[in-house]
Amino acid sequence: MKTRRFDFNWKPLQLQISLAVEGSVPDQQNYNADTKEFTPDYTITPVVIQPVISILDKDAVLQAGRVNQSLTNIRWYEIINGTKTLIASDNASYEITTSGGNAGRIKVKKNAQPKVPITLAFYAEYIDTRNGQLLIIQGSYMLECGNASDLIRVELDTAGQTVYNPITDATTQTVTATVWLGDHVCDASKYALVWEMQDEAGAWHTCESDAVMDYDITINGSTATINRWLMGSELHLRCRCKYDPNGNPSSVSLTEGTPQAEAVFVRRIPKYEYDYTGVPYNVPAGILAVCPTAIVQGTKGEISGWEKELLPLWYIATNKASGSLSYSLVAHGQNPTIPTTAMDKNYGAVIGLDVKDRGYAGAFTDAADSAVFCDADGAVLIIH
Secondary structure, X not given: OOOOOOOOOOOOOEEEEEEEEEOOOOOEEEEEOOOOEEEOOOOOOOEEEEEEEEEEOOOOOOOOEEOHHHOEEEEEEEEEOOEEEEOOOOOOOEEEOOOOOOOOOEEEXXXXXXXXXXXXXXXXXXXXOOOOEEEEEEEEEEEEEEEHHHOEEEEEOOOOEEEEOOOOOOOEEEEEEEEEEOOEEOOHHHEEEEEEEEOOOOOEEEOOOOOOOOOOEEXXXXXXXXXXXXXOOEEEEEEEEEEOOOOOHHHOOXXXXXXXXXXXXXXXXXXXXXXXXXXXXXXXXXXXXXXXXEEEEEOOEEOOOHHHOXXXXXXXXXXXXXXXXXXXXXXXXXXXXXXXXXXXXXXXXXXXXXXXXXXXXXEOEOOOOOOEOEOOOOOEOEEO
């Protein structure tokens, strides 16, 4: 008799393993050292971690899908600071489901310590009923707790960028800093504010540390008062917070990670139009001068008080029958007196007006070495 052996050559099962939070309680906590509270508090509302184990049989003998109900020898381990501990069934801090469709589920009823995560290691076994092979299933999940005392943020009661129109806006602006600890205003005894401004080279320095040049800002605790008329074309301001939960902020060093807020103030005069009035079309004989008046208009009509920031320049040219005219600067100011000596008896003259930005006010410095000029009392001389 001739025989031939037939064997089954099963393809390996494909296992899919995932661990995820089930329910609305998140896997991230915060601890507030000031109030000694956890948010959320797992001792009150536990967090639930659910392993989901699924199979795929390419031989189509076993039905594809979730097989939690067939898991055996389910275990969870707790790992804290590198120490791995088996979670026993009598551990009141955990509740483990070992049977049914949710087998493997763990309910965590303890809080993690700030910055000391709890790693939960999952272990289970599944038997491949086609060939009796034992398959090992493993996974891990980390629960972390941040320190809400570190969640310090600084807010300024001004926009990130403020445009200053020197013609219409107030000269000074006071900026107030508020320090938040989580969602509460921080106790003032636990932090110190450091106000800084940027120099022309882009380097930051503490406000009022330069007694001569920091004439455009005044610091008073949580407020900074900026003289925007003296700040130049722009001013970059930041406020940094030195926080210590034990009430000793002076011991804290400033770093790149120090909580801070910044604001920029920019001097900008909006677009304007100008013209003049008070000049007759026909100048009577013998008139030695004319007295025009310059007017400036913006989007909302005629502007008042503009001469402090805008400089009217008056020109006159002798008119002629043809060719270009040669203008000469003869006056400046809103109400000048312009002589008529340039008028031609046949063609008259042409008056021209140009209005320019006077620019920002600033320290009077020496062009050679940028030395600052001061008066006898040491106060900086300001020019505009």
